Amino acid sequence: MSVHASPSLTFESPEQGPDSQRRCVAVCMGTGCSSSESALVRERLREALVEQGLDAEVEVRRTGCFGFCEQGPITVVYPEEVFYTRVKPRDAQKIVEEHIVGGRPVEKLLYKDPLREQPVQKWHEIGFYGKQKRILLGNCGVIDPENIDHYIAKAGYQALEKCLTQLEPTDVIEEVTKSGLRGRGGGGFPTGVKWGLARKTPRWPKYVICNADEGDPGAFMDRSLLEGDPHSVIEGMIIAAYAIGAEYGYIYVRAEYPLAVRRLRIALEQARERGFLGENIFNSGFSFDLQIKEGAGAFVCGEETALMNSIMGERGQPWPRPPYPAVSGLWDQPSNVNNVKSYAYAPAIIRNGADWFKQIGTPKSPGTAVFALTGMVNRTGLIEVPMGITLREIIFDIGGGIPHGKQFKAVQTGGPLGGCLPEEYLDVPIDFDSLQAAGSVMGSGGMVIADESTCMVEFARFFLKFACEESCGKCPPCRIGSLRMLEILTRITEGEGRLEDLDELKRLSKGLQRGSLCGLGQLAPSPVLSVLRHFEDEFRAHIVDKACPARKCKALITYEVVAELCTGCMVCGRNCAANAITGEKLQPHVIDPELCERCGLCYEVCNFDAIVIKSPR
Amino acid sequence: MGTHNDAVDLSLMDDVFREYEGQRGALIPILQKAQEKYGWLPPEVLNLIAKKLGIPVSKVFGVATFYAQFYLERRGRHILRLCDGTACHVRGTPILLTALEEHYQLEPGETTEDGELTVELVYCLGSCALAPVAVLDGEVLGRLRQNMLLRTLKKRIDLAKPA
Amino acid sequence: MINLTINGESITAPEGATILEVARMAGIEIPTLCHHPDLSNVGACRMCVVSVQGARALQTACTTPAADGMVVDTMSEDAVETRKFVLEMLLTDHPNECMTCEVNGDCELQDLVYDYGVKWPEHNGQRHQWEINPDPNPFIFIDRNKCILCSRCIRACNEIQNRDVWNFAYRGFQTKLVAGADQFMLDAGCESCGQCVAYCPVGALYDKMSIGLGRVNQITKVRTTCSYCGVGCNFDLNVRDGRIIRVTSAADAPVNGMALCVKGRYGYDYVHHPDRLTRPLVRAKWLGREAVEERIAAGEWAIFDEAKQRLTHRRPPNDAQTPIPNTQYPNTQYPNTQDLNTQLPPDTFIATDWDTALDVVANKFAETKKKFGGDAFALLASAKCTNEENFIFNKFTRQMLATHSIDHCARL
Structure with a gap:
């Protein structure tokens, strides 16, 4: 693959490129899958291939997150894109023997959609991916995040080269402004305008800061991106630095993301080796480098001024703006703070042009949105969708609806600083403004689904x-x-x-x-x-009624035995630590509400559904 | 790592100070490195950091207490997090606590004198079906009973002399 | 210069000033708690919020620079309601003890709560229950329950005194004002200057020596110049019933502003101290026999105890009608005037008047100069003297005594 004339954009050895027709088994090594032994799966796959003498022909690739974490560990066989879920180390042999050698996909490892009868073979046929549009996550699950060549083969660092060799900084800002990209940290402030403000302040040094302090409980968009495609973020930051005239940058990552930090470190080292970071990048006279700052556990540091205080080694408390970071930020110098995703869009926008970006999504919120879809929904995981898609499409088409036939109750976006929307809002198209108008916010990307059992x-x-x-x-x-x-x-x-x-x-x-x-x-x-x-x-x-309709609030519920259903098997009584359940063998039992601690154990262990939770009304 | 009663070996910090020499805003990474080395942030180390960086102790303390990551009290080499969510509570966490108190003279939040074991009480680990639940060094122990917990502790942890 | 409108009034202001500064220059009051003109601005307390046309949210007047063409409303509904809310929130975690509080009538929180008509918020929620007066510092009293976390003490210690004793620790509702690593103040490098007390807007930090002695409406403030050194700090003596009960900083003091050192702020107890010398004392041997007899009869004599470096003295007659036994020299309790020169201890001092005392000094000077020449003298001037006094002292040394051996205590 030849990319422009620059020596640094060619591979050191061409066969390292990822998209050759060579057979490849990709194993997700994101945080989710790693915690269910995906490293061991990878190891076993290698061993099985060696056993078959295929280790030279078939690559076992470590990749970032596929997004379908609930079904992890995920393994995909390329080029046919057969998608295996919940792969255990002992399944490795089968994949190699039956699929790689025998050419028959291993049926028992295919994803079984609860909504369909037939197991699904290919990645993109899975309903979860049907309505997704993966720009930011396009490389996640495809490339090895610890190998810069994989990124380069996917047109990586071409945008940077274009900026440094063909575009003036103001052109870059103009292009990003024209694209209509809005800050993905949740605020939705136009990114290009922000860069322009930082550029305008005539004081140096200036700083470029990446906000990767993703603190919402249950949100992991930024983590997955950093783990799966760290170079896109780094390239975006270098482009931003060039645009505003900064020489140094920081990536502020939560310390709770050790894998993201490790991948970033490797990526930074490789980018430095190749000359994308450091002195005189692409012989343009532009120099830039950056370092990682690990957070220390404070949600408020996601606020940009608190984040800068934290980088400076202070208590992570915000300061009132003005002064805005673009005028006086880190060490009182002009600084630009953007979310991980905002930076990661930049290379794609520069490469493909603002017009390409604008045609995705809605006119006022172009591009895609990345959500961590969790809660009471059939398929959970990380998704990327075009702006303007409705909540209904996300929850029911991508998420597959509510499990166990229960009723949808609410969708919560924006994490602890967001809002909940009920059913009537399911057809609201998702973008910064319409969500806000509906009483919620876009946020950084957490999306929690609540069903009827949620109080x-x-x-x-x-x-x-x-x-x-x-x-x-x-x-x-x-x-x-x-x-x-x-x-x-x-x-x-x-x-x-x-x-x-x-x-x-x-x-x-x-x-x-x-x-x-x-x-x-x-x-x-x-x-x-x-x-x-x-x-x-x-x-x-x-x-008013002292009742919890979802029957969740302990003070407002009672556990009762339905006498007709109770067989007097005594299981509940044996399990009750509070000794609140009495009754003779084979006779209906009774729960004393005074003694009952409402732990719910009797409800769990009853084999005859004879225990009910009651709340007034 | 030394045992509990050892004086804090401040020389462990030499490398850390060397690594961050001349760097601006290095207080938090230095605190992180210090905690890696000692398992917590002893007062002597906070004082030393203040002295070496030429910043007031009040600032070091203010920063160290602001962030959830930092521990200003010694924690044991092994951490037992005992769930006292309602489900676990009614399924016998108090009995487990009594056992720990009898055998190791430990109350929640305390550490054995030899610095081997810290017991922390937490509220719901989300494994209520396995109640009572504890997490020992990241590993979930479910359906615990007194003798089972004590046996596991004895096996896993080289405690000086469990009574 | 820039032009802006505050509350409908056009105002011309210098560039770089904050909205708060501009407003105050124009006589428009904006309430503050965490702001103090001597200190940096942090925008924490939210009392000074104002509406600025075109701004997304309320702006803190203390941190927002005034800009040309800005339209500011300091009393917009949003601003006023926010101030009331802030005050109410502060009160929900504040003891309702104005009746017994040292700073009653001299409390910025109390004044603002009154001005904004905030009612006492009853609630059953959490309130801090910090130990009162937990620190053994001899001068500074702490009651964290009254602390509103404005950080003025922290900034005063850091920016004025450069001691960095104070800081906040922990976060959220648990935020606590601590000295050092939550130590005693003196262990955290405190030199007891009391700057933190001077800047405290409420009764969280107070002068320990003044507890229970009088509140602002019971005292008279007497401006004075500090007598400890030559810097010339001014401050206010708080006087109640003829006694100094406290020293408070005077913001308009030309030399020092609010700043004082431990001696200036807390070293006033000598004024009413029973050991204080109020009249000159002269060694018995330099006085005439008659004068000594008279003073001893009146009980006005003292013996200098070199071992203790201290004077044991007799009170003036009105305080000591009955002679008090001299404990240092029990055998020489009422010295026999007949045997004055033999029985009186060598370092007995006799209280006398200034003329007598100065005569003795002048005579000795003259005698010494005549006998040994000017070089027998060496003089040490005092930092407590004014420039004029030191000028005279210099003249006196070189011209009258004829020596160059003059120095100043500041060199020590």
């Missing part, structure tokens, strides 16, 4: 508790106000709520939104407000 009051309480624990403590509205809100919500879930509490929650929310210093405090009430807006009846049930 929305408890759900709101959970997110608020998180925000409360992660408050930095600098400003009183967030430091104290979030606690006061949490106290009220806790009281309601414990059946001690009063109707005035609803107005009080709204009043406190307003106070936090209006008065807090940073986004954490301003947005912390969002989950509560959206639940109040769309599920007020659940609040009222907790307060």
Whole structure:
């Protein structure tokens, strides 16, 4: 493969290129699959190939995340793209013997869609991938993230070369601005405009900072991207640095992401070796380097000013803007902070042009959105979809709907600073503005599905508790106000709520939104407000009827034995640590609500469904 | 790593200071490295870091307590996280605690005198079906009973002298 | 210069000033808690929020630079409601003890709560229960329950005194003001200058020596110049019933502003100390026999105890009608005036008047100069003297005593 004239864009040895017709077994080595022994799968595959004498012909490739983490470890056989799920180390031999040698895909490892009868063979035929459009994640699951040649073979660093050899910095900014790319950290601020502001400040040095402090519980978009395609982020940062005139950069990664950090380190080293980082890149006279800064466990450091304080070795507390980072950021110098995904789009935009990008998604929010789809949905995992797709398409077409035939109740986006939307909003097209108008936010990409068994009051309480624990403590509205809100919500879930509490929650929310210093405090009430807006009846049930409609809040439920169904097998009584269940053998048992701790164990162990959870109403 | 009563060996920090010499904003990575070496952040080390970096102790302490990653109390070489979520609580966590107290004189949050074992109480590990649950050094131990827990601890951890 | 509008009023202001500074220059008050003109701005307390036309959210006036053409409303509904909310939140974690609080009537929080008509918020939620006065520092009293985490003490210690004793530790509602690594102040490098107390807007930090002695409406402030050294710091003596109960910084002090050292702020107890010398003491042997007899009869004498480097003295007659036994020299309790020169201890001092004392000094100077010449003298000037006094001292040394041996205590 020949790419331009630059020596650094050719392979040291051409056969290292990933997309030759050579047979390849790709094993996901993302965090999810690694924790279920995918490393051992890879090892066993190698051994099996050696045994068959095929190790020279068939490559066993480590790749990043395929997104379908729930079905991990994932293994894909290229070029036919046969998609194996839940692969155990002992399955390696079978894959090699039956598929590689015998040419018959191993049926028992194929994905069995709960909605279809036939197992699905190919990657892109799986419903989970049907409506996806993978730009950012395009290389994830395809290339070896620890091999820069794989990235280069996928047109990697071509955009950088184009920038440095053909474009002026202002051209780069113009192109990105024209593309309409909006910041993927959740704010949706136009990335090109942001770069332009940083460029305009006539002070040097300037810094380029990548915000990879993904702290939402249950969100792992940035992690997967860094693990699966670290060079795209690095290339994007170099392009941004060139555009704004920065010489140095930082990637601020959560310390809880050891694999992402390791992959980044390897990628940085390789990029330096090839001269994409360092002095005089592409002989353009432009020099740039960057380093990794590991976070130390503080959600608030996802806020850009807090993040910069943390890089400087301070307590991760935000400062009021102005001064904006573009004017005075890291060490009081002009700085540009973008999310991982925002940087990773840049190479594709430069390579394919702004017009290409604009035709994806919606006019006001072009491009794709990456979500970590979790919760009560059949298929969970990491997805990338074009903006403008509806929530319904994501939840029911990609996610395969709600498991166990239960009813969909709400979708939560934006993590602890986002909101919940009920069924009526399922046909809202997803983009920055429409989600906000509906009372939620795009956020950085967490998407949690709640079904009828989810108590929305408890759900709101959970997110608020998180925000409360992660408050930095600098400003009183967030430091104290979030606690006061949490106290009220806790009281309601414990059946001690009063109707005035609803107005009080709204009043406190307003106070936090209006008065807090940073986004954490301003947005912390969002989950509560959206639940109040769309599920007020659940609040009222907790307060007025002392009932939890989802039968989740312990203080508001009782466990009871249905006498007609009880066989008197005594299993429940033996398991009850509180000795709350009494009854003679073969006679219906009784649960004493005074002694019952509501652990739910009797409900779990009863073989006759004779125990029910009751809540008033 | 030394045993619990050893004085803190400050020379372990020499390499760390060398690595970050002259770097701006190195406090957090230095604290991270220090915790890697000692398992926690002893006061002597905080003082040393302040002295070496020429910054006030109050700042080092303020930063170290801000981030959830840092431990300012000594933790054992082995960490036993005992779930006291409701399910586990009613299924016998208190009895397990009694056993730990009897055999190792340990209460939640404490560490054995030889620095081998720390017991932490957590709220719901999400494995309620296996209640009572504990996690010993990352490994889930389910359906625990007193003798089972003590046996596992004895086997896994070279405790000086379990009574 | 820039032009902007605040509350409908056009204002011309220098470039680079914050909205708060511009407003205050124009006589428009914006409330603050964490702001202090001497300190850097952190925008933490949210009291100074104002509405700026075109801005997405409320802006903190203390950190936002005023810009040309800006339209600011300091009393917009959003701003006022936010201030009320902030005050209410602070009160939900503040003890309701203004009645017994040392700073009652001199508390920025109390004033703002009053001005904004915030009601006492009853609730059953969490409140901090920190130990009161946990630090053995002899001068500084701490009550963290009253602390509003404005960080003024931290910045005062860091930016003015450069001691960096204070910082915040932990985070969120658990945030705690700590000295060093949550140590005692003195172990954390504190030199007890009391700057932190001076900048505390509430009663969280207070002067320990003044606890229970009087509050702002019970005292008279008397501006004075510090007598400890030649810097010339000014401060206010807080006087109640003729006694100094406290020293407070005077923001308008020309030399030092709010800054004081431990001696200036806390070294005032000598004023009312029973050991204080109020009259000159002269060695008995330099006085005439008659004067000594008279003073001893009045009980006004003292013996210098070299071992203890301290004067054991008799009170003036009104304080000591009955002579007090001299414990140092029990056998010489009422010296026999007949045997003055033999029985009186050699270092007995006699209280006298200034004329007598100065006469003794002048005579000795003259005598010494005549006998040994000017070089027998060496003089040490004091930092406590004014420039004029030191000028005279210099003249006196070189012209009257005729020696160049003059130095200054600051060299020591």
